[in-house]
Amino acid sequence: MSVNRLYNASSLIEKWKVESTTFPSVPAVSTGSVTSDVVDSAIYARSDPRFLAAIEPGIRPLVLAVIEHLDCITYSSCEGHRTADGHVQVGQHVDIFAxxxxxxxxxxxxxxxACAGVRGTPTASLRIVRGAVSLEDKCAFSISIEIGAAPGAGWEAFEADAMRIQRQLIDALFAG
Known part of the structure; x- marks a missing residue:
């Protein structure tokens, strides 16, 4: 079991429950960034005006769907990254807790x-990893929703297949 540490969790949980009244503008397309483009991350409550803009576009639909349909808090996500020669270096993930x-x-x-009916593709597959997140004075059950790449997968094929898997999971969440 993996354990993630989330510092100042009580503040995030409290702020998470506040409904947002502002809707920040967000980029429409993925940056398809290579690993060297990665910048420091931050965790924002969903009421924070920077929340939507901080979620990478290639994973944003899944992040918003799990928040809406699973009543969970997301604390980490990534749209994946490609290598300089066009292969997948790291796949996609969304980390959540109730x-x-x-x-x-x-x-x-x-x-x-919701995951039961999701089918993998030649370049991408869905995996659910259970773990724990340390919340200052207690531990909470956490889940990492991972869309991983097949070995040697090209970025463009993986990105398209990962979006298909996201769509299947989102549709299943709406149906459930």
Whole structure:
């Protein structure tokens, strides 16, 4: 089991529950960034005006769907990165934990049901990794939704297949 540490979690959880009244503008397309383009990350509550803009466009639809349909808090996500020669260096992920820590098992069951019908492709596959996140004075169950690349996968094929997998999972979340 993996364990992530989330510092100042109580502040994030409290701010997460506040509904946003502002909608920041967001870039429309993925940057398709290579690893050298990666910058420092930050965690924003969904009410923060910077929240949407901080989510990479290639993973944003899945992040927003899991927040809406699973009542969870996202604390890490990545649209994936390509190597300079056009292959996949790292796939996509969204890391979550239950917004209501008393409903953690329900979150896992709902996600398992949604994932049951998602089919992999020649270049990408869905994987759910259970772990824990350290929240200052307690530990919470966490889930990493990962869309990984097949060995040697080219970036363009992976990116298209990863979007297909995201769409399948989002459709399943809406149906459930």
């Amino acid at each position: 917004a209501d820590l008393n409903a953690q098992e329900n979150l896992a069951q709902r996600l398992d049901r």
